[in-house]
Amino acid sequence: MTPATWPCPLPAGGAAREYALVFDRGRQHRLLILPALFDESNRLRRFTVEVMRRLDAAGIDGFLPDLPGCNESLQPLEQQDTTDWTDAATAAARHFDATHALGIRGGCLFTPAGLPVWHYAPAKASSILRQMMRARILSAREAGREETRELLAEMAVVSGIELSGYPIGADFFRHFEKMAPDPRATVIAQDALGGSGLWTRAEPDENSAQADALAAIVIAGIAR
Amino acid sequence: MSDDTDQLLRRILTDVLGLKPGQADGFDADTGLFGHLPELDSMAVAGLLTELEDRLEIVIEDDEIDGEMLETFGGLLAFAEAKRAEA
Numbered sequence: 001m002t003p004a005t006w007p008c009p010l011p012a013g014g015a016a017r018e019y020a021l022v023f024d025r026g027r028q029h030r031l032l033i034l035p036a037l038f039d040e041s042n043r044l045r046r047f048t049v050e051v052m053r054r055l056d057a058a059g060i061d062g063f064l065p066d067l068p069g070c071n072e073s074l075q076p077l078e079q080q081d082t083t084d085w086t087d088a089a090t091a092a093a094r095h096f097d098a099t100h101a102l103g104i105r106g107g108c109l110f111t112p113a114g115l116p117v118w119h120y121a122p123a124k125a126s127s128i129l130r131q132m133m134r135a136r137i138l139s140a141r142e143a144g145r146e147e148t149r150e151l152l153a154e155m156a157v158v159s160g161i162e163l164s165g166y167p168i169g170a171d172f173f174r175h176f177e178k179m180a181p182d183p184r185a186t187v188i189a190q191d192a193l194g195g196s197g198l199w200t201r202a203e204p205d206e207n208s209a210q211a212d213a214l215a216a217i218v219i220a221g222i223a224r
Numbered sequence: 225m226s227d228d229t230d231q232l233l234r235r236i237l238t239d240v241l242g243l244k245p246g247q248a249d250g251f252d253a254d255t256g257l258f259g260h261l262p263e264l265d266s267m268a269v270a271g272l273l274t275e276l277e278d279r280l281e282i283v284i285e286d287d288e289i290d291g292e293m294l295e296t297f298g299g300l301l302a303f304a305e306a307k308r309a310e311a
Binding site: 134136142196 | 240
């Protein structure tokens, strides 16, 4: 497993280097993984890398790029639009010469077109936002302030909004809330892994049996 | 229908809190939740409520969420049972 960088297109032209975690031995099968988003990305990162280790052992290269504004990226999150992330995923797929793609939760919303794609426990954008808005309403209430979903949504589409510590731009919010995963992808439901999804955990956790199960499904799918 | 709410709720708390199997069996009505368990911050509570909605097939409005219902296992169970009864 090594850190790598790749050229991610900037909206105004040119490119910025973004980071990716890669298992690259120049093999025939090369899987691009679009990570879970926002808070879920932290809770699923170790799990995601554990899946990559298993794929590596089975002879499959893996690439886990940062979307601009996420993880180690130096780009400001509040200036991202959803199209920037779609373009980033496409550029990463091209740069790493991906032959297949796997989306994790919210990452399923940005898997590139034109490749065989799996979606693990795909999340609708509206569900992701709903939960983050709820967390904000709860923490405001704890602090003695009353916020409503309606007012927050009105504010978000005009001036952007901070949700769970993530500054989300107005354009991103407007475009993101309508997004749903591509129905052409092969869905891997949580039931297929056994147990409950690690994104539901209050604290980051790991589960080697679930990592084994997800890797086995992807390995079998790629071999087909 | 409300008979299995207790078991489902213990299962959901086990998953969200990453408890060991059987640990949630020891919860009683007075077991403290929000404000008592450091891992249950607002993001975790939001996640817990989403799991409740998905697995109990209920819809929870924001204005129904208050400190009392989240404070103890008994409070959350009473809320979940009432929501399922009206569903």
